Amino acid sequence: MDGSGGADRHASSVYRPLADRLRPRRIEEFAGQVRVVGDSAPLRVAMEKGQAHSCLLWGPPGVGKTTLAGLYAERLQAEIVYMSAVEAGVKELRAVIQSARDRRQSAGRLTVLFLDEIHRFNKTQQDQLLPSVEQGVLVLVGATTENPSFSLNNALLSRLRVYRLQSLDDAAMHALLERALTHPEGVKETTGGLPLVMQPAIANRLVAAADGDARRLLTLLELAAQLAADTEGGEAREVGEETLEALLTQSPRRFDQGGDEFYDQISAMHKAIRGSNPDAGAYWLLRMLDGGADPSYLARRLVRIASEDIGNADPRALTVALDAWTAFDRLGVPEGELMLTQAAMYLAVAPKSNAVYTAHNALLATVRQRGTDPVPMHLRNAPTALMEREGWGKGYRYAHDEPDAYAAGETYLPDGLVGKRFYQPVERGLERSIAERMRYWAELDEQAPDRRRPGKADTASDD
Template identity: 90%
Template sequence: MDKLSPQDDLFGTEEGEPRGEPSSVYRPLADRLRPSHVDEFAGQVRVVGETAPLRVAMEKRQAHSCLLWGPPGVGKTTLAGLYAERLQAEIVYMSAVEAGVRELRAVIQGARERRQSSGRLTVLFLDEIHRFNKSQQDQLLPSVERGVLVLVGATTENPSFSLNNALLSRLRVYRLQPLDDAAMHALLDRALTHPQGVRETTGGPPLVMESAIADRLVAAADGDARRLLTLLELAAQLAGDRADGTAREVGEETLESLLSQSPRRFDQGGDEFYDQISAMHKAIRGSNPDAGAYWLLRMLDGGADPSYLARRLVRIASEDIGNADPRALTMALDAWTAFDRLGVPEGELMLTQAAMYLAVAPKSNAVYTAHKAILATVKQRGTDPVPMHLRNAPTALMEREGWGKGYRYAHDEPEAYAAGETYLPDGLVGTRFYAPVERGLERSIAERMRYWGELDAQAPEKRTPESDLPSG
């Protein structure tokens, strides 16, 4: 069985077509510049640096199944190919999006036969492994356990949530990061100078650009090597010839045309999305309006659902501010309403205003803490009966049976407060859930509650559970 390239499907080319590619077949720049040795690999020093674990395993030809976890365009497919080549193993590329149990069994059977006939190892590169369900993942366990094949999985999702524990425990996890600017610039320089680089796209003349243009191109790629090379290839096709015909140049107009149709990378609903949501929430909680607004606008720029962000701002207003500044909740709701009416881009300003207001507002999680404590008590205690004095007595029979007996109407009491009265079930009398902080409006609320506590302590007679029972 021939080695399959990342461009081939599981079983090679279509029936009747020979393997291999004629020189006239188009190959994207990203594929032409795929590294042939780990020394050419861009970035990822923690994974493939000279003393990094995977690099050491490759140098010593130590086969092991592993998981490459990282965002798109950081070299997961390339690294799997280099690993298999170093192991002198056959590599089969498979996508979990398209493959199922039948295809998986065919690969396992092929690996088993290859090992028996030639002793050659098989590496299965399984892209987007997180898309396999539990049953499909379980199909891999015996083969990985017995070494029938070496599994190299690739995922953009947190494997703690997307892979079952049985499979995860058999894989070494290597975390790949978005490429930094230095690695991206090195990749850009290689693409501009390599014989199979962008000159093959332009048909001969070199491609040039000013450093400011290169910086913007790198920034637009957002740590994604494949994205950078795709943008560069498009830029080469759009670039104009210099007057002297010695080169093609990417200018400001070309770049603007290119980037205006190239949205930022954004992982809606994935790890990157929830990491940024967490950063926004924590920045606002930490009273940093600049960072709170930055993460908000970063997500809006990336294509996040504005309604989701508006809902999160409303949540923050209650969870992290609460009664320290009740206006925060009104501000968040008003911003949401304004956005719904104005849309993009005008309405984004209202969301930014709300985020900044929430960040500078006094903070209190007293309502949030009380909410959790009360809910836990309700679930733990079940259905405590309503005290008799708090019940309504709409009929004469209920009144004779004690419904509402002894209830004190607060507006008839001094300062509209019935000192010593109780309002919780008998088993919870005296329990305090809400503890306002000494910040913002809650400072005044705390003072008022302390005053009411003093009145309760001075009350001549406190209600006891027995007083709630009907007499005779």
């Protein structure tokens, strides 16, 4: 469980939260994280062998980053210094580094620097750590809830072993709950020594409300113990339905606008809609709305999906997405959320095509890679007599005067791109009809006796 470390965990003369009282003192008491500290897991092996190395603990709140750092330092028989990147600056960091250097030289003792929220350090502050980590002056244990690929510079990240910690699963949370109910320093300190009891359904709801966060679970449990009423006979206190309702007034879902959870859930929604699953697409949409995501951002994303993943296979998808956005702006919350859900479900069940998206990318790459290709003379306007004499617009064929309003053999791209085909409609939805029409036009081009650029049309990939 995370928390502000450094306090004397054995002090009993002042109030200590339940989460701090139950902080594991041995690695065997640590909840979850089998991939990191389970038998034969890399950090567990390093701890058992007393092997020091700088590392980064990356994971959501309440999964044990601070506790794990303390246990690691204890196994290394090292002095541990707790520091928060929110409060510390270069001056404080230099003081810790100097103390670590002096401690190593005078007493031969290692220093572990636990730097919480290390992603808050800017590049200059992160660079201050490099020599000390490189030379082993101290062992850095950084903690972050942010993706280190984006929040830490490469020089520092390359010197740290990254351990990914996950939210605790229900089994680990129930085990933690049971430990809190039975441990000598558990809830009995809150209830005056009385046992705290609850029905399995209440326990399940408490675990669900904590959402994989051990600290949140213990905080809720401590509050529940304070509010719980004595059972008949006064032999215990019971957490009932009313107590639970008084506690659970906020959504337990984890959501960090602009962080990993945000982008992971956006990705899940997009992929679910692309994969034609209306239930999953709407589920992730509502998860984000419930977590406080900006509805306008979600509406923009739906519009993007309508063009990127559906395109001309069902052009109505773009209209549906835009209409849902407009309706939400007019109705607001909660009524407008239904329109966004409707749009997400429509996009999910619509026929899919990324032909427009692919053509857009290929055309944009071509535009940027090539020079300034001149507009062919026959496509230019001739607003003056001089331009007409010089050949502007000469030979242009007006499509409406041609059979089926199609000028067979006419070309419209610059000379260096004639014959290239960028848009390749799929055989789904409306694009099936578009593909048939384009094949028909291609046949007319082949048969045209006066084609400007003879030869079969190539796809963009033939370049």
